[in-house]
Amino acid sequence: MLDLRFIRENREVVEKALRDRASKLTLDELFSLDESRRKILVEIEGLRAEKNKANDQITALLKEKKPAVSVISSMKVIAERIDKTEAGLRALDDQLSSILFIIPNIPHSSVPVGEPDKAKIVRSWGKPQEFDFKPLSHIDIAQRLDIIDFNRASKISGSNFILYKGQGAQLERALINFMLDLHTKKHGYTEVFPPFLVNRASMTGTGQLPKMEDDMYKLKDDDLFLIPTAEVPLTNIYRDEILEEKNLPICFTGYSACFRREAGSYGKDTKGLMRVHQFNKIEMVKFAKPESSYEELEKLVNDAEDVLQALGICYRVVALATQDLSFAASKCYDLEAFAACVGKWLEVSSCSNFESFQARRANIKFKRTTAEGRRSTEYVHTLNGSGVALARTVIAILENYQQKDGSVLIPEVLRPYLNGQEKIS
């Protein structure tokens, strides 16, 4: 969330951000609530100060063994007034924070303003595959090679679940290991293996709650949620902690399954691996100093690109426009892999800088020593990106590496993970 004081002092900035995001929110209610809250707060603090003074008097009187009855009874009156006023304050606080929680982050000045089609293609890599035969879709390929069993997956769980089988399952496992190795050995990330179920505080810390509760799988008996991305557990590693400046940036990478209800997206991309309720993903998360977070974002994107380059998958990097930016992000790049048969660019990674938006919610700070030797605590900037999502990457591999004979060539970097195997047939 944004800092209330920042909103108070930069109303136009926040209102522009809301406009740029095409948000219908207005700030009038927030401002009037904020004003009444501060008024009532001053009142309460005055009453409490009175109460504390009376308390000191009582203590002094009792020490001297003098009667304190009259002071005690006057304090009773004050205490009652405080109780009443506090109830009003609590109500205002609740209303205020419910609004604060749904105000989106402010887009960075470099983000293209406008509708999703204002997105900028920053660069692209590789060439779309060309075939001297009619390429098949990943669904046909997977079924012919018997590496994904869509029907039995729906029998076991429901539609849009995936059952990888045989070499399909092995390919999945190889991809996970390859990506984790790349990020840990070459890019310097620390590997973690997080829980897949997280509590409400964690989901709120990264911004999934309260806005998107309906999109999450939830265990209501335990108030736990299945993670939609490893971003949630990885970012919450440092919730309510103060980090040391010298340790920043801290970079984590981790594998997790990701669970998404995809409520409201029925009928969209319902076939194959495009949009599924459970998929695998390698995630990268960074905790950075504010002054270097945008530099870290560029590196993060490069680290994700490295995966696609190593796999030999043609892709492009897209800077999202303000109206496409997710709730908590200030800036976001999508990596889109080209899939030969569908002829579409598929989003396989999304790399964002959240600046202090998540850190403020999740209360993640760091201690800084200034040039003058002063110590201060500030919010860190949090970043994350997929490095990369597997399901759609598998689409790209199957469709781009398919051969005339129906087999699929295995990208060279994956072969060591598959006992040197060169193709799936």
Added chain:
RNA sequence: GGAGGCGUGGCAGAGUGGUUGAAUGCGGCGGUCUUGAAAACCGUUAGGCAUCGUAAGGUGCCUCGAGGGUUCAAAUCCUUCCGCCUCCGCCA
């Protein structure tokens, strides 16, 4: 799931109703001494919010796992929740 114990500042650890935001030790920071360092000694060392001030800073309020309650008054008593530890049960 059952029984018991615990949760205090960066850490360790006092404090069981009234100047306790909190003793003491360690650690950290600054200084003295030293060629430099160590040791020793001296000093210092939580965060948040509101308010006044151009500022430096002042004033006030809140915070002892989280919430609720008792009381004139809660770190201290009661209660719910969360977390950790020990024992038993179950279990990959």
